[in-house]
Amino acid sequence: MRAFVRQKSIRQATLHGHTKESSAKNFFLKISRFINMKFLRGVVIVFTLIYGCIFLFKRTLFVPEYIIQKIQYDSGSIQQFDDPYLYKAISKYLKGENYHVARRSKGFILDSVQASFPIVSDITIDYVARNTVYVTITFFSPEMVIKNQSVLFGVYKNYTFRIYSGNTIGSGQEMLYLPQYAAGLTTIDGLFYKQTAKELQQQMTLIYTAFPKSKFVAYLPGAERTVIMTSDSKKIFINNLIDIPQQIKNFELLRRYYADYAKLREIDLGSLEKDKVIVKK
Incomplete structure (x- = not known):
């Protein structure tokens, strides 16, 4: 009777050990799968972003139609303040530039123009046709x-x-x-x-x-x-x-x-x- 109990205890201990080992393996297997899934997701996201950027650049920066060659100034802006040096200064920043780059650089262009013409309050750049933009200038009122x-x-x-x-x-x-x-x-x-x-x-x-x-x-x-x-x-x-x-x-x-x-x-x-x-x- 004692031998049987002892043998049963040994068997239970062995089974318990196998269970622990199996649980540990399952745990590490789950972690491994989780890490692999995160890695795969990361790879997918990175490739998606790269593809999206390439697609965006192809549709914007590398399209010849968006290179600014002609600038149309708003007639109301010209009638309000017709200083030729002002319009030459703005044209210098826009001619030959990509429209989308110019739009993103508007703050820099405005600051540069205001350094010489503080009366300028804002500049709006709109794409209207192939290689052509329409520029509207607003002004502060003279004191x-x-x-x-x-x-x-x-x-x-x-x-x-x-x-x-x-x-x-x-x-x-x-x-x-x-x-x-x-x-x-x-x-x-x-x-x-x-x-x-x-x-x-x-x-x-x-x-x-x-x-x-x-x-x-x-x-x-x-x-x-x-x-x-x-x-x-x-x-x-x-x-x-x-x-x-x-x-x-x-x-x-x-x-x-x-x-x-x-x-x-x-x-x-x-x-x-x-x-x-x-x-x-």
């Missing part, structure tokens, strides 16, 4: 428009630019005039020798607000003075190098409380004599 006799200039931040005849950029904005002696100026950069373009623009905003019905507002470069011809034909002088709000306040006091205000023809609010307003009848 100030300056007229020197028959020539118009725009100011955006510290960037000054010529507004060509027929261009609509800046149309409808208040205009700052330059006197006859400035007729020979081909640029207006010299206006900002003692004050920045931003400072002058802020000053003009104050002046336009204070004199909304003025016939014209002229700036005297070199003297840093602004001349305003009011609706009732009074010539007012403002000194751009001293406190403009205070000068405007002095004008309001003069207009309200000076008995002979209606007879005045010239008012110098920015007199070099401190706290004095000089008037002429």
Whole structure:
């Protein structure tokens, strides 16, 4: 009886050992299959991506029809701001380039163009026909428009630019005039020798607000003075190098409380004599 029990125990132990060994083999077999499946999936994914990229490149980068040879600029963009150097600069980046590459490089192209033409706000490139793209340019509004006799200039931040005849950029904005002696100026950069373009623009905003019905507002470069011809034909002088709000306040006091205000023809609010307003009848 004891021998039988012992033999049975040995057999059970042997079976138990075989079971453990079999379980271990099954476990490693499952892991091996799992790894093989993951590897196969990875291989399939990699080959799919490679094939997809090749297919994409063949349909985009290596198609001769997408090489830009002709550029059509939006007529509205040209009418708004027709600076030939701007359009040459954009064409330089697009001509001979693949359309899809140009689209993906739009940020770089825009940054490069804005370095020379900050007035440009955006550039849109559309493929319209074989080797042909249609380009639309949008612009920021000028902060100030300056007229020197028959020539118009725009100011955006510290960037000054010529507004060509027929261009609509800046149309409808208040205009700052330059006197006859400035007729020979081909640029207006010299206006900002003692004050920045931003400072002058802020000053003009104050002046336009204070004199909304003025016939014209002229700036005297070199003297840093602004001349305003009011609706009732009074010539007012403002000194751009001293406190403009205070000068405007002095004008309001003069207009309200000076008995002979209606007879005045010239008012110098920015007199070099401190706290004095000089008037002429």
